[in-house]
Amino acid sequence: xxxxxxxxxxxxxxxxxxxxxxxxxxxxxxxxxxxxxxxxxxxxxxxxxxxxxxxxxxxxxxxxxxxxxxxxxxxxxxxxxxxxxxxxxxxxxxxxxxxxxxxxxxxxxxxxxxxxxxxxxxxxxxxxxxxxxxxxxxxxxxxxxxxxxxxxxxxxxxxxxxxxxxxxxxxxxxxxxxxxxxxxxxxxxxxxxxxxxxxxxxxxxxxxxxxxxxxxxxxxxxxxxxxxxxxxxxxxxxxxxxxxxxxxxxxxxxxxxxxxxxxxxxxxxxxxxxxxxxxxxxx
Amino acid sequence: xxxxxxxxxxxxxxxxxxxxxxxxxxxxxxxxxxxxxxxxxxxxxxxxxxxxxxxxxxxxxxxxxxxxxxxxxxxxxxxxxxxxxxxxxxxxxxxxxxxxxxxxxxxxxxxxxxxxxxxxxxxxxxxxxxxxxxxxxxxxxxxxxxxxxxxxxxxxxxxxxxxxxxxxxxxxxxxxxxxxxxxxxxxxxxxxxxxxxxxxxxxxxxxxxxxxxxxxxxxxxxxxxxxxxxxxxxxxxxxxxxxxxxxxxxxxxxxxxxxxxxxxxxxxxxxxxxxxxxxxxxx
Numbered sequence: 001x002x003x004x005x006x007x008x009x010x011x012x013x014x015x016x017x018x019x020x021x022x023x024x025x026x027x028x029x030x031x032x033x034x035x036x037x038x039x040x041x042x043x044x045x046x047x048x049x050x051x052x053x054x055x056x057x058x059x060x061x062x063x064x065x066x067x068x069x070x071x072x073x074x075x076x077x078x079x080x081x082x083x084x085x086x087x088x089x090x091x092x093x094x095x096x097x098x099x100x101x102x103x104x105x106x107x108x109x110x111x112x113x114x115x116x117x118x119x120x121x122x123x124x125x126x127x128x129x130x131x132x133x134x135x136x137x138x139x140x141x142x143x144x145x146x147x148x149x150x151x152x153x154x155x156x157x158x159x160x161x162x163x164x165x166x167x168x169x170x171x172x173x174x175x176x177x178x179x180x181x182x183x184x185x186x187x188x189x190x191x192x193x194x195x196x197x198x199x200x201x202x203x204x205x206x207x208x209x210x211x212x213x214x215x216x217x218x219x220x221x222x223x224x225x226x227x228x229x230x231x232x233x234x235x236x237x238x239x240x241x242x243x244x245x246x247x248x249x250x251x252x253x254x255x256x257x258x259x260x261x262x263x264x265x266x267x268x269x270x271x272x273x274x275x276x277x278x279x280x281x282x283x
Numbered sequence: 284x285x286x287x288x289x290x291x292x293x294x295x296x297x298x299x300x301x302x303x304x305x306x307x308x309x310x311x312x313x314x315x316x317x318x319x320x321x322x323x324x325x326x327x328x329x330x331x332x333x334x335x336x337x338x339x340x341x342x343x344x345x346x347x348x349x350x351x352x353x354x355x356x357x358x359x360x361x362x363x364x365x366x367x368x369x370x371x372x373x374x375x376x377x378x379x380x381x382x383x384x385x386x387x388x389x390x391x392x393x394x395x396x397x398x399x400x401x402x403x404x405x406x407x408x409x410x411x412x413x414x415x416x417x418x419x420x421x422x423x424x425x426x427x428x429x430x431x432x433x434x435x436x437x438x439x440x441x442x443x444x445x446x447x448x449x450x451x452x453x454x455x456x457x458x459x460x461x462x463x464x465x466x467x468x469x470x471x472x473x474x475x476x477x478x479x480x481x482x483x484x485x486x487x488x489x490x491x492x493x494x495x496x497x498x499x500x501x502x503x504x505x506x507x508x509x510x511x512x513x514x515x516x517x518x519x520x521x522x523x524x525x526x527x528x529x530x531x532x533x534x535x536x537x538x539x540x541x542x543x544x545x546x547x548x549x550x551x552x553x554x555x556x557x558x559x560x561x562x563x564x565x566x
Contacts, residue, residue: 229557233556276479
């Protein structure tokens with residue numbers, strides 16, 4: 001596959017840092033630079049060998065890059081897409097790693113100069129940890145990366161971003177932004193919402209309770225509720241419609257189970273638990 | 284503390300087997316026997332050094348024991364409590380490890396001869412794994428064990444069961460059966476129910492979807508939904524009222540979050556996420 005002359009990673013955290021390390025390892029970027037808003041993280045990223053050079057100024061960082069990866073939280077990606085990309089050469093690629101796609105792709109198609117090629121992306125990979133310190137070249141190995149295709153996506157650009165992710169061991173899947181946002185509403189945003197609601201319920205109904213009663217089941221089920229509030233606020237905002245629709249279906253499932261308990265229909269409850277167990281074990 | 288002449292563990296699985304190993308290690312039982320319904324597990328328990336002898340017949344196993352521990356699933360404990368305990372000497376102790384307490388303690392107080400001392404118990408410890416192969420002497424280390432006290436509980440018996448659990452490193456907490464069942468409804472049964480409902484929702488709303496989109500958040504949140512259906516049916520049945528009441532409060536939490544999303548009140552949503560994160564991090 002093509003070697004990039006200059007890759008600019010905007011946001012050198014867990015995802016951006018890992019991608020930088022992985023691209024270095026795959027040897028498909030001559031230079032990798034990072035853009036960040038803290039000197040310390042950029043320094044750290046250089047020390048870890050993720051980037052060759054760091055910039056606090058976006059404009060300087062992206063200058064003459066042939067690939068720009070926006071690897072910040074969703075709300076920041078939306079802001080960056082309105083910045084000036086005119087220093088990029090015609091045909092330069094821009095992609096992102098944001099957790100939602102509809103709003104980001106729409107913003108990109110509205111704001112970016114038509115001479116540039118945008119392909120939205122979302123690696124389904126991550127960790128509790130944040131920051132470049134937690135970055136790892138193998139973070140994307142065998143992980144799904146959704147690439148968002150619209151009627152305006154250029155086939156050549158899509159192919160190049162696909163090969164980029166394949167070169168770091170990921171498995172690209174091409175979906176429309178709408179399909180992506182619907183799927184992550186169910187697999188990521190709804191589970192987050194239910195974990196938050198569970199903790200909120202315990203907090204309010206047991207008046208703090210004795211937290212030592214929390215066993216491994218409760219811990220697993222609510223681990224994600226400790227995620228960064230501002231990031232999740234932005235995700236809920238960017239994907240509100242799909243999340244509300246998934247929540248509606250979740251409440252239907254809850255009500256169906258509640259009905260079985262109220263009716264004391266234990267055999268049907270067991271059948272439902274069996275079906276769920278079977279499905280869950282396929283993951 | 285007192286040494287027991289003969290401890291009989293009924294149900295030598297993960298919990299019963301671990302307790303047997305731990306009691307051996309603590310050296311407070313001269314003999315430990317097991318009762319099970321499969322020769323193979325009893326043999327395995329002997330090989331692992333958990334029990335000295337195994338019995339398929341309950342009556343033979345408990346004969347002349349001064350401590351009987353019912354360590355089977357809830358529904359089976361309820362059945363065992365109606366068996367004949369007349370071979371036990373006056374003052375012999377009976378306890379259990381079941382996940383609910385109200386029904387079990389009530390059954391014990393109704394069925395057992397008054398010459399015997401019953402104290403209901405529930406160690407908040409466990410694992411995905413089942414069976415004596417997964418047993419470990421340190422399973423209860425630093426783990427809460429709830430002991431259920433009622434107006435009919437004998438202080439001496441309670442004290443002895445308390446010391447028993449302390450001798451294997453656990454931290455006993457004395458609650459009423461009602462308090463216990465309310466707390467586990469929130470910390471264990473409601474999380475199970477929401478995990479099941481989440482998997483059911485994905486299964487039905489995404490028509491199977493592509494399971495490779497399930498990231499670590501979804502996996503953590505729904506891990507317990509793969510629990511044994513018949514065990515969970517019995518728990519839902521034994522603790523139905525508390526679970527329905529917890530579910531009602533959970534739905535209130537869900538609706539409160541839904542309202543913030545509908546209202547696009549992102550700052551209040553962030554505040555709520557912050558409060559939940561703070562509470563979750565205390566666990």
